[in-house]
Amino acid sequence: MAALDAILNDIDRDLDGALERLFAFLRIESISTDPAYAGACREAAGWLAKDLTALGFETGVHETSLYPVVLAHRPKPGTPHVLFYGHYDVQPVDPLELWETPPFEPRIADGPDGQRRIVGRGASDDKGQVMTFVEACRAHIAMSGELPCGVTILVEGAEENGSQGLPEWVAANRDKLGCDVVLVCDTSMWDAQTPAITTSLRGLCYFEVKVTCADRDLHSGFFGGAARNPIHVLSKIVADLHDADGRVTIPGFYEGVHERPPEVLEQWRGLGLTPEKFLGPIGLKEPAGERGRMPIELIQSRPACDVNGIIGGYTGEGTKTVIASTASAKISFRLVDDQDPQALAQSFEAFVRARVPADCTVEVITYKGSRAVSLPFDMPELALAKRALAEEWGAEAVTVGAGGSIPIVGDFKRILDRNTLLIGFGLDDDRIHSPNEKYDLRSFHKGTRSWARILAAFGEAGRG
Structure with missing residues (x-):
């Protein structure tokens, strides 16, 4: 000494x-x-x-x-x-x-x-x-x-x-x-x-999903109610990613996710990172992730799924009554523990394709992932x-x-x-x-x- x-x-x-x-x-x-x-x-x-x-x-x-x-x-x-x-x-x-x-x-x-x-x-x-x-x-x-x-x-x-x-x-x-x-x-x-x-x-998986329905943008007065709307299809895919308790619904998603030891969770509780302290400074107060988890768990030891961007249809000034031909979303997953990015990519693509009508097409682009x-x-x-x-x-x-x-x-x-x-x-x-x-x-x-x-x-x- x-x-x-x-x-x-x-x-x-x-x-x-x-x-x-x-x-x-x-x-x-x-x-x-x-x-x-x-x-x-x-x-x-x-x-x-x-x-x-x-x-x-x-x-x-x-x-x-x-x-x-x-x-x-x-x-x-x-x-x-x-x-x-x-x-x-x-x-x-x-x-x-x-x-x-x-x-x-x-x-x-x-x-x-x-x-x-x-x-x-x-x-x-x-x-x-x-x-x-x-x-x-x-x-x-x-x-x-x-x-x-x-x-x-x-x-x-x-x-x-x-x-x-x-x-x-x-x-x-x-x-x-x-x-x-x-x-x-x-x-x-x-x-x-x-x-x-x-x-x-946490690891990372990043995807882009592109849904195509009609072969061109359509007049919503002529085709509304009869033609598929890719924004509706894409929105359904996004909505289905989480259940009412905030859990990701992709089959097999939680394989490889482990619980933290009790002594670690107790230490985290002692840190006092309440939802109000964590979310209050950004104007929020209700955690959006898995129900019953501490905020520190949600951001450190639990996996997450977020939509990082969504694009489709007319977004300019004023109105344009159009049914878009295509819509796309960028979606990322934060991974923990032993989750496998390659296995997730396969499960995610199957999850998406199962929700696309037969006369529409979808492209799932997989970007580089990390464990x-x-x-x-x-x-x-x-x-x-x-x-x-x-x-x-x-x-x-x-x-x-x-x-x-x-x-x-x-x-x-x-x-x-x-x-x-x-x-x-x-x-x-x-x-x-x-x-x-x-x-x-x-x-x-x-x-x-x-x-x-x-x-x-x-x-x-x-x-x-």
């Missing part, structure tokens, strides 16, 4: 230096979705590689089909080995006029609650979070000359562009990515005082990380699921057969992807201290 105390004290002493390094990283305009910033993306990769090399990592910049990845190794034989993943690319800054100061001129500002915050594009997503881990490694090396366990760092440059090229690169370079566990710092805390570990990510990712609750690394976070924050770390999808985490499981701990220090009000993105200074500072503790815990467990 004396050695860890020295490392934590070094992090405290060097906070200004850590901010200087972070600000240099944030000034690089590494917007991956705009080809005009291709040079800046490569500059960001080079900047990070240089910093990691100076820390004693064996570092390389490796090409993918889009932007390069930074890969850095610092092994320690006889100890556990972790693979840390993050990304150096950032979102576009539009609309620029809504920024209070230039987005790539980072600064420290006081928030409305008096909390000091780092403001700038990438402050929270994900450069600031990446640097919490790098700075923790820096402190360990500065104080003891080594890391407590083996570390590989993989930072990509196209996460905001769908991680284009990364799964293929990981598959081709799996021999360079050997580890016991993957660590990701690209998520959030439960709140400003309560750390969180994301233990599950859900879940950690085993008895995973040793999870217990170690929870204890380390509790020691730093003075509050038990909450194990939560994420309603969204991070496909590369699934790729790590599929390609490397390794589980991923998602431990982030962002907050819900960080305005990621929006103007005036920020990262609380406390999140950056205590996030660095947290990673120092987690690495020490992993190293100590290896010696045990």
